[in-house]
Every structure is written in structure tokens, then in C-alpha cells.
Amino acid sequence: MSNHLFQRLMLFLMMCGLAALSPNTFGQQSLPPVSTPPGVMLVEVHREEGFSSDQYFWTRLGNTNGSTLFYHDDQEHWETDNFRPLLARRDAVSFDDWSIVSHENFNQWAYQSRPLFTWELEEEAGQIATNYALYGPGPNGETPLSENRLGVLMPPKGWQVARFTPSSTANLPDGFNLEQVDSSQGVILTNTKGFSLYTYNGPLHPEVACMETDCYEHWIPVYAPAIAKGVGEFSIIGRIDGTQQWAFRDQGIFRYKGDLLPGDVHGRNNLDQFQVALLKFNFIPPGVEVVAQPGYGDIFTLNGKTLYFGSAFEKYWGGRNLRGSFEIAYFKGKRLGGDACVSEGCLRRWQPFAAPPDAISNGFWEVVTRRDGSRQWAYKGFALYTNSDDNAVGQMNGHSIYDIADVDGDEEATARTKLLAEVGNALGGAGVYWSVAKP
Numbered sequence: 001m002s003n004h005l006f007q008r009l010m011l012f013l014m015m016c017g018l019a020a021l022s023p024n025t026f027g028q029q030s031l032p033p034v035s036t037p038p039g040v041m042l043v044e045v046h047r048e049e050g051f052s053s054d055q056y057f058w059t060r061l062g063n064t065n066g067s068t069l070f071y072h073d074d075q076e077h078w079e080t081d082n083f084r085p086l087l088a089r090r091d092a093v094s095f096d097d098w099s100i101v102s103h104e105n106f107n108q109w110a111y112q113s114r115p116l117f118t119w120e121l122e123e124e125a126g127q128i129a130t131n132y133a134l135y136g137p138g139p140n141g142e143t144p145l146s147e148n149r150l151g152v153l154m155p156p157k158g159w160q161v162a163r164f165t166p167s168s169t170a171n172l173p174d175g176f177n178l179e180q181v182d183s184s185q186g187v188i189l190t191n192t193k194g195f196s197l198y199t200y201n202g203p204l205h206p207e208v209a210c211m212e213t214d215c216y217e218h219w220i221p222v223y224a225p226a227i228a229k230g231v232g233e234f235s236i237i238g239r240i241d242g243t244q245q246w247a248f249r250d251q252g253i254f255r256y257k258g259d260l261l262p263g264d265v266h267g268r269n270n271l272d273q274f275q276v277a278l279l280k281f282n283f284i285p286p287g288v289e290v291v292a293q294p295g296y297g298d299i300f301t302l303n304g305k306t307l308y309f310g311s312a313f314e315k316y317w318g319g320r321n322l323r324g325s326f327e328i329a330y331f332k333g334k335r336l337g338g339d340a341c342v343s344e345g346c347l348r349r350w351q352p353f354a355a356p357p358d359a360i361s362n363g364f365w366e367v368v369t370r371r372d373g374s375r376q377w378a379y380k381g382f383a384l385y386t387n388s389d390d391n392a393v394g395q396m397n398g399h400s401i402y403d404i405a406d407v408d409g410d411e412e413a414t415a416r417t418k419l420l421a422e423v424g425n426a427l428g429g430a431g432v433y434w435s436v437a438k439p
Contacts, residue, residue, distance in 0.1 A: 033096035035166070035180075035187060035280045037088070037109065038360045039064045042164055042180075042282070043126055044380060045133050046329035054329040057133040059180060061111060061162040063118055064361040066125035066334060066381070069162040070155060071114035078158060086116040096280065097169055112169055116162055121153065126331055128153060132161045166280060171232035173246070175222075178279060182439035183265045183298040185284050189248060189277035191255065194262030197222065199251035202273030206237045206245075206252045218270060221245045222253040248277055266292070283362035285355070285377055290439055293396070300379070300437040302353060302386060304393040309333070309382035310340030310350075310403070310432040312424030333381030335423045338370035339416060340383060340432050350398070350434075352376040353384040384437055401434040 036042060041062035046054040061069040063086060072078040088107040094100050101108040101115050109116050122128045131152050155161070166187045167178040176197075179190045189197045198219075200209045210219050224236050224244040237245045237252055246253045254274060256267030268276050269292065287303045300307040311328055341350040355367045355375040366378045376383050387398030405417040407430070421430035 032186070032278050032280050034363075035164075035282045036061070036363050037092065037095075037098055038283075038362050040069075040086070040109065041066055041361050041366060042363050043129070043330050044327075045126070045129050046327060047130070047134060048329055048332075053327045056327050059164040060126075060129045061116065061164055062125065064367075066330070066361070066366060067118050068122055068126055068129040069111075069116045070119055070128075070159050071111070071116055071162050073158045073160060075115065079156070080117065082120045083117040083159070084120065086118060097166065111162060112165070114162070119155065119159075124331065125334055128155060129161045130331070136161075170279075173228065173231040173234050175246075176234075179263075181263055181265060183263065183290055184268070184276050184278060185282045185290060185439065186276075186278045187280040187282075188265075189253070189279060190262070191222070195255055196259055196263070196265045196267070197277045198254050198256060198267050198274045199248055199277050200254060200273060201251060201275050206247060206250065208240050209252050210254065211240065218257050219254040219267075219274065220257060222255060253277065265298075283365055285353075285359070285365060293394070293436075296396070296399075296436060296438075298439055299396075300384070300439065301393075302384075305386045305390055306394075306396050306398065307353060307384045307437040308350070308387060308398045308434050309379070309384055309437050310336075310434050311382060312336055312420045313402075313429050313431045313433060314424045328382070330381035332423055333378060333383070336382070336419075337368050338376050338383045339419060340434075341385060342371060342416065343413075346403075349388050350385040351388065353386065379437060382437075387434075396436055398434055399436045403432040403434065405430040405432070 041064065043060050043062045043066055045057045045060055047057065048054050063069060069086060070083065085103075085106065085108040088100055088109045090107060092100055092107060092109075097112050099110045099113060101110050119128065131154055135152050135154060164180070166180070170178050172178070175192055177190050177192055177194070178187050179194060181188050181190070181196060184196070191197060200206065202209060210216050210221065221239065221243070222245060224246045226244065228236055228244065228246075230236055233249050235247045235250065237247045239245050256270065256274070258264075258266040258270065265276055267274060288307070289301050290298050291301050293299045311332065338352065341347055341352070352370065352374070353376060355377045357375070359367050359375060359377070361367050364380050366381070368376050368378045368383055370376055378384060389397035405420050406413045407417055417430045420432065424430065
């Protein structure tokens with residue numbers, strides 16, 4: 001459609017009252033619910049792989065320290081020996097998939113109507129979840145990845161690891177799914193191939209949204225079949241060109257042509273009229289943003305400064321500058337804690353991302369306590385830092401730096417070197433690899 005014809009069409013539609021004169025007339029949208037309440041974490045479960053990126057299985061729920069959360073299959077007849085309820089504050093309220101179970105002396109969190117518990121026998125945060133991923137049945141009853149479970153600590157019969165499953169309670173039409181997409185820092189609407197979807201929030205009526213050349217060259221309407229019917233918050237829009245389009249909460253659904261792979265959300269900064277179809281948002285500390293860095297993909301910044309994490313040396317084939325970097329298991333960061341940088345010399349270059357006294361772990365963000373008692377934010381298990389060599393927005397002077405551990409230092413330095421060698425299992429070396437923090 002030519003721009004001249006489009007302008008004439010808009011004039012006609014405005015006369016008919018179909019085109020809005022002020023933004024958001026058709027785009028009123030309330031803030032989506034948070035993915036988890038304060039004190040409840042989202043933790044990715046991985047299997048450690050030799051010489052390659054760790055294998056991701058699924059995302060589980062954890063308490064404020066990252067310990068595995070459980071529920072029981074039979075809430076009428078269960079034994080709770082060594083299991084402790086996940087406490088909720090007295091003033092906590094139910095929301096979305098989260099509800100409150102009231103007891104005589106305390107409140108307890110339940111996820112998707114299942115009361116949650118920790119297990120006292122778990123020695124390391126996430127230990128049981130990892131065991132379950134390796135030696136338990138798959139989500140649909142598949143054969144365990146490894147059947148040699150002799151001596152492996154597993155939950156008692158009837159107890160299950162609580163996974164984060166936002167799509168299980170969603171009312172979706174065919175062709176749609178819900179995915180936790182890191183770059184969006186939340187749960188978003190996707191198509192069945194995993195591509196991110198967006199909704200139109202501009203000034204035009206949904207029937208005529210994105211008809212001009214500058215728009216439809218980048219944005220693709222998600223068309224609905226002729227026999228499709230609305231489901232839940234999904235409805236059908238009859239577009240002015242005679243096609244049918246899916247809408248979510250009365251906003252037309254689109255896909256962005258610049259998203260080349262599942263998980264991309266490059267359209268979030270393309271036009272103010274479009275927004276990611278976000279159904280749940282993950283907690284994120286104040287000042288933190290996800291920004292697109294040319295050549296590296298999306299990274300975290302804190303008040304404009306690049307954020308980094310340090311991981312113990314590991315022997316990997318390949319590089320760490322690939323798209324998405326490497327998957328690194330949560331427990332490796334958890335074991336390292338704030339010990340990636342402890343000496344005065346190191347701290348002059350690397351500044352810990354300080355967590356305030358009232359900060360509480362939430363979602364993928366965890367509060368860790370450093371040796372000096374100060375508190376620091378960690379993301380997916382790894383403590384985060386800024387770098388003193390970054391003096392302008394967009395600089396990444398702290399990326400891809402190898403800090404070899406001191407093997408001839410004092411007792412404290414030697415103990416740290418031993419810790420790094422054990423965490424990284426580097427087979428011949430110990431140290432910290434500094435990398436830009438990616439979602």
C-alpha cells in the first residue's frame with residue numbers, strides 16, 4: 001500500500017471514528033504479576049559437562065538461599081518428616097499462581113495450589129534437584145538419564161521437586177506458548193517455535209494497525225485461521241485488508257522480523273508502539289537494565305555501567321564470546337560466592353554490586369554475604385561486579401580477562417587457590433575468568 005493511499009485511508013477511518021486520536025486508547029495494559037514472591041528464587045538446573053557448556057534441564061523453585069523446594073503428590077496423606085513449610089509473611093497475599101495456606105501459627109506459600117517445603121536432608125543448595133534431573137523420571141515419565149542411582153540422595157516417595165511451570169495454568173489457543181525469556185526478564189508469549197511475540201500499543205485502532213510500509217516491513221501480524229475463536233484473553237481482530245489477526249487483551253499480536261532465533265527480543269527497542277507480550281515479570285534490582293551490546297548480544301548494566309561476573313577456571317573447548325555465552329551451572333557460582341574477588345588490589349578494580357540491608361533474594365537474583373559481612377547481588381548463582389576501567393556507557397574493559405590464582409602466597413591466598421581449583425575442576429590451573437554478565 002502506498003503512503004499516499006494509506007494517508008487517504010487513515011483520513012477516512014478517522015472520520016468514521018475507527019482511528020484513535022490519542023495514544024493507548026486501545027492499549028491500556030495493567031502491570032503483569034511478578035513471577036515469584038520475595039524470598040522465592042528461580043534456579044536453573046544443569047548437569048556438569050566435561051570440557052563444554054553445562055547442560056540445562058529445567059528451572060526449579062528455591063527458597064531465599066536457593067535450596068530446592070518440594071511438594072507432595074497426595075496432600076491428604078503425607079508424611080512431612082524432615083520437611084519444613086516454606087513460610088510466608090503474615091501480611092503476604094495470594095496472587096497469580098501463588099496462594100497462601102493458613103495454619104494456626106504460620107502462613108505457607110503454595111505454587112499452583114501445591115504447598116511448598118524445604119528438606120532438611122539437602123546438604124547443598126540444589127543438590128536434590130540435580131540428582132532428580134539425572135536419576136529421576138522425565139517430566140512425561142521418560143526413562144531416567146542415568147539408572148545407576150546407588151547411594152544418590154533422592155526425595156522420598158510422593159515428594160516432587162517444584163518446577164517453574166507458568167504455561168501449565170495458562171489458557172492459550174493453539175499456536176501459542178509461554179516461555180521464560182531471559183532478555184525480557186520475564187515470562188512472555190511466544191509462538192510454538194519459541195519466537196517472541198509483541199502487542200501493538202500505538203494510537204491506531206487494531207483493525208488498521210501497522211498497515212503503512214515503514215511498519216509492516218518489520219512487523220508481521222500473527223494471523224488467525226478463518227475458523228479460530230477467542231480463548232480467555234485472546235480474541236480475533238478483523239483487519240481492514242480482510243485478514244484475521246490474533247489479539248491479546250484487545251491488542252494485536254505481531255512478530256518482529258529482526259528476531260532471528262528463539263529467545264531474541266530485538267523488537268523491544270524498535271518502536272514505542274510495540275511491546276513484548278509480557279505475562280509475568282521477574283524481579284530485577286533497581287538500576288539494572290538489559291541492553292543490546294553490538295557483537296555480544298544482550299548484557300546487564302547498572303546505572304549505565306557494564307556488570308561482570310567471575311567464574312573459576314574450567315577447561316572448555318571453544319570460546320566464551322559466542323551468542324548466549326556458555327551455560328554455567330548455578331552450583332558453581334554458589335560455591336564460589338563472593339570469593340571471585342577478595343583482596344584489596346582486586347577490589348580496587350572490581351567493585352561488588354552491593355545489595356542493601358533490606359534486600360531479599362527473588363527470582364534469579366540472590367543476596368550473598370561476603371567474607372567481610374557485606375551483602376552482594378548475584379545472578380543465577382554468580383556474584384556481580386562493575387569494573388573501574390569502564391569510564392563511559394557501553395565500555396566493556398573488564399570482559400574476557402584471566403586472573404591467575406596465586407599459588408605461592410600466604411595461607412589465605414593458598415586456600416582461595418585451592419577453592420578455585422575445586423570449583424572449576426580446571427585440571428592443571430586455578431584462577432578466575434571475568435566475563436560480561438548476560439541475562
